[in-house]
Amino acid sequence: MRKEIIISGQGGQGIVLAGRILANILFTEGYEVIQTQSYGSEARGGACKSEIIVSDMYIYDISMSCPEFIVTMSSQAYNRLSRKVIKGGVLIVDSTLVRKTKPRPDVSFYKVPATKIAAETMKHKIVANMILLGFLLEKLGFVKLGNAKNVISHEISAPIKDINILALEKGWKIASND
């Protein structure tokens, strides 16, 4: 088993954090994981991407070749990456931020208004990344929610830990009802 995952968006949305947490979750589940990230020099607003490769064997190919799961949190990222999802893969967009999309009938295409849910239901727009991470984890299909929550509680500091865990659960729940 080898799966390639991309989480993308803009600086300031917690793209790198979501990627790091995802890698840690997969690592604690016992998988081989490689995670890299790229971002512009801007603290906020520049294009930002986190790439994760997960496998049950030692990973010799350390570069992405056929991403199966892509999450995008900006139009720029969507435009650049949506075509790269392999046939039969999973494309998840934050539909609050990515308004114009083109059909991809060959992939499972999910439009999740994560930023809207984060702002309205959770009162913190910033946890949209965790909603999408929860959604992604459920669609990945081989990760335990309990383990994911444990990792977040280790990775994120106390004052904002709970809201991030709630957001993750929210995303997971939306995905399981989808």
Added chain:
Amino acid sequence: MVRNSLSRICYNGEEGREMLAPGKHILLGNHACAEGALHVGCDFFAGYPITPASEISHYMAKWLSKLGGFYIQMEDEIASISAILGASWAGAKAMTATSGPGFSLMQENLSYAYMTETPCVIVNVQRSGPSTGQATLPAQQDVYQARYGAHGDYEAIVLTPWSVQEMFDLTVKAFNLSEKLRNPVILLADGAIGHMREGIIVPEKVKRIGRRCPESVECTPFDTDDPSLVPEMPVIGQGYHLLVTGSAHRSSGLRDYTPQQHRDTVERICTKIRRARNEIIEVDQNNIEDADIAVISYGVAARPSFGAMLKALDNGLKVGMLRLKTIWPFPDREIRKATEGIDNILVVEMNMGKIVREVERAVARRINVVLAPKVGGEVHTSDEIFQAIRRLKQ
């Protein structure tokens, strides 16, 4: 006298986190390098930030002082290497980290380190050049610079990690070789391994080789009767009559330009490394006994090379692999021995062809040697290398 540098030098050690506990962790390659340095007792770091090496500096800035060590951000790379050489003579286990452009600036004082036999570790997290090149992307183009970049005659020790685990392990080895042999050691990493997060196991116990210091102030810091040819090294400020110069010098350190004296010095500083080659050189051999084709690679390029070897084996091809964890001193004897009976060698590296020349020299044209180069900042894929292996069979 063997001393443990961490317990000796303590600059207002603060209470804080200890080093990473033994066991499994997921870490950034550059952080694993820094953590390896902390575990082996590095207590002085001076550096100037540069992509893709900066995280080593950041990590050391954050944790070194908490463990009783000392961190300085210098004004540039020339100052950085100067600072670690001074710190080393003051008794510290010292390190700096940079990338190609910074490594170029360090060459003059790197030569000084060879001549003065100053232990230190220099990490070059290679990026794609020449010049500023592709600042954030990996390459393996500094292979010859690490061997021949500094002026004069010397023997370089250069280690190349292929994983985050080896960023830790080979940093430990770099320090230990450096202290034991009184020679700079270069960890030649690259932007892909440095910038990738991956699982590592921190060992229960990390081997620490301490510095051999003379018992008496009447000593010869620059010559020895010991068969290792590595003189004991005094510490500045502890009563030794010490003179350290990059100019030709006698065993005492006093300048001496006579031909015989300098010949003896240069021969000794080269021979001490040549004598220790078996301890320095590590080559990971896989499946080579039954192979017709040997893939030879190192550092990041060895990762997809190994994957390609597995694919080739699955396809019924007789392929083996030699992964060079040490590239200098060049493991020519090991390669010659391992490739007896081999028809073809494929050398995989992220440059226009460097180690391939050394391999050709090692096998002296007895075996067909083919290069699979790659430049442009992208790491090879195992498919590309597999196709190169197949072409060799046609």
